[in-house]
Amino acid sequence: MKTLSRSRAVRTPGGLSLRLDPRSLIVVVLLLVAVLAAGVALIGTGDAHIPVMDVLRTLFGNGNPYQDFIVNELRLPRLLVGLLVGASLGLGGALFQSISRNPLGSPDVLGLAQGSTAGALVMIVLFSGSAAAVTAGALVGGLVTGLGIYLLAWKQGVHGYRLVLVGIGVSAVLTAVNGYLITKADIVDAARAVVWMTGSLSGRDWTQVWPLLILCAVVVPVVLANGRALRMLEMGDDVAYALGVRVHRVRLVLMTCAVLLTAAATAAAGPVGFVALTAPQLARRLTRSPGPNLVPSLCMGAVLLVTADWVCQRLFGADQLPVGVVTGVVGGAYLLWLLVGERRAGRV
Template sequence: MRTVVRAAGLSVRVYPRALIVGVVLLLVALATALVNLTTGDFPVPVAEVLKSLAGEGDAGTDFIVYELRLPRVLVTLLVGAALGASGAVFQSLTRNPLGSPDFVGLTTGAASGALIVMLIVGGGGVQVGAGAIVGCVVTAVVVYLLAFRRGVHPFRLVLMGIGVSALLEALNSYLIYRARLNEAVAAQVWLIGSVNGRGWTEVVIVAVTVAVLVPMVVYFGRHLKLLALGDEMAVLQGVPVERSRAVLALAAVGLSAGATAAAGPIAFVALAAPPLAARLSRSPSSGILPAAAMGAALLSAGDWAAQHALPGNDIPVGVVTAALGGIYLTWLLFHERRGARA
């Protein structure tokens, strides 16, 4: 069921259930973020956190909220949203539930770029983020060129992505093997994916990425359902196929690159968020914004679990998302097998 809203000469198709699901998921993500702001070595009541956010808190509370916790919480929300939106685009373009940045090699390529900066160039901070973005973009170009043969077939794109990802995993392992012990440990922690210790620099990186690319993805995302029907059908409906596909793919690559630059290669959020949002909205496809909201909610909940899973030990959120992703993949394979038998 959909509703067409017309205003100022523009018409927008609105799917009420998807809209409601997206709003609810956004509220869940914000509520979880608020809980994360209150918990830590120095618990702060919700009322005090809200006063601090409103500019009426005392100096001690402001320091805890603005300097220690708010950057981490914002990075968590924005990275989750970026991964959710990126995963929705890739799964729609490839017509494959495994067509996410995790499986087509983008996050591995971003990790390779970051490791080269960390372990060979000796850079840190913003330089590592820039290396991750460059690595992600270069990997995307390589996968596209390898998969191109009179066009890009979705299945071939996924297979090439998996192959390139395996090669890059070998490169990453070699880079860590040849590094000094302290460098290798730091690199391995970064590879897990973590929002621990993230500051305002990372917030700016991922916030600019989301602010620029999500509106672009939403605008061109109108064509995703028609593209899924095939190029000929999309052309008959007046869709600029190659331009739409190129813009969507580049924007999705940018979202994945910005998220990885800010928090490392956090696994399975981009894979799981779109189909989970689609199930809640009872739609064959999730829609960009519900998937982004689901990604933000999943990563916020995962960060809360990471802080409380082991008392006194704040583990990287990538450990939690990897565990949840393994459960999700097992369920997905079981569901597909049962459907095939039926």
């Protein structure tokens, strides 16, 4: 009750009522400042170092031709892909964790990343597909996997722990399938597949930016419009029904949005591990709010991925270490810590 008392209700001119939490608002602003700072630092980092002030001048159109090419053609698209992928994974993870009412209910655990990987590997190994074909395969694989998990978990509704357990089983099966596809590939395709499976922002350009940007522009408003209903779903289906929420419809819409966000992010950058798991949990701890924390999770995901990419380049040089390695190490350690906490609480 103490947390709820800090909230303020605001009514927009169109009659829409919004609940604002001052602490959450401050956290979002600080995260936005952090992601802007990390983004500027990332653009200036690489084999050709560019000072921060020169980066800012170039972004505002006052740089020389050399800096303009490096910043706007090479590094800015990579940064935007990182921001969009991180934001998509953070928001998708928050949706899955809220729908399942389980901190382990993230795309990494549920097998969506493995489904996207399977789709990409089919295009690489069986068809030697182009980059566009691999992206399409990853997107289709993620969508099919999400649909399969939902249908397998359905039994007069989708229970949180049943969703997680089904997802873990599907993830195990798809991991075996992916291993089989790698063993059937020739050495060139296998090397290409392994690089993609690590998760990387290297070589990303404007062709990856626009589809992901359009998807986010469509899906994110739908998610935010259903934020109030999602908050009620966290209190249980019976309570949500009593408050007038169309539970099955809202859950299906939000799960579809979460699958689209996760699959599109994986198609754009590969299976970048554990951002979807850690971003919502870190956002919740910063805001100290019991709700789904959709906007803070979105911002936290962007901060985590861009910062991880900057760390990779600062410590190991440009494109020497895929960003998925850093997020995997940090996220894996966080997952172990989270499991220990769940075990002590008697929930696993």
